[in-house]
Amino acid sequence: MVPDVEMNDDASMLNDDAVIPAAHGATHQPALTGCPWHDVNEMLQAAGLRPTRQRMALGWLLFGKGARHLTAEMLYEEATLAKVPVSLATVYNTLNQLTDAGLLRQVSVDGTKTYFDTNVSTHHHFYLENNHELVDIPDPHLMLQKMPEIPEGYEIARVDMVVRLRKKR
Template sequence: MSKGPMNKQEVLETLRDAGVNPTSQRVEIGYILFAEHAHLSAEEIMQRVNADYAVVSKATVYNTLGLFAQHGLVREVIVEPGKVFYDSNVAPHHHFYYVDTGDLMDIPAQHLRLAQQPQLPEDTELEEVDIVLRVRKRKPMSEGSRLRQ
């Protein structure tokens, strides 16, 4: 997606162009997702959509995000069981996932290459490669350990 910030009319047109019926709830969710490039969970999207007053249920948020993913409007990035981010950048790229902070950061596709693709099972084709590197911030060395080195 990653076209830059969109107004609500542009969101509505984007949904229509993708074959998604632009209900008011879907436009609100799309507006949050496409306002800026971010990696958001369904809960974060629901909080932002309902910041002023509750307009969208949890079920509607999850169903809409699934629909957007099916139509290529967002990517689902599964970083661990039960932890999914929705990414409006649908161009090929990978991610760093900071396990200590929960942050997700893009890695341009050209910065990470597989030396060799594994043999695919019979009667299958590769859809995409999505790599998530799990990292954590280094802990600063204590004064005692620095002196021993």
């Protein structure tokens, strides 16, 4: 069950899906105010994370621009340009903590490229190979026809489909 999230019109900087935690995350979602700093603080606290200065700054960069797909390196570059004093290791740690808390969704494109998605709702992606860009597939009704047999003692946690695209030659 997904908790209700109240948003006023000024809160368009965050989409509804960006603040819904995973089942193991927080059980109560704060009402968003439209103030990115306040909203990030509330999101972190609701997810059980202490709003440290670095988490707040990185959260503001992550969630202040709506739904997006970022690698740790991309966020580190944004933080550097914004004069946020963090190391790349801190960026990785923070992204993993936010993912574990259900505030981000990790999407692996191949063994070397991992994106963090601020939209944690169930959806799939196109990966534009030429641009190294991850894009949401706009069809919310996309379905797999048949799932594989699941080994005994396991359950499906999530299905991630990444459709790789490249420019025609």
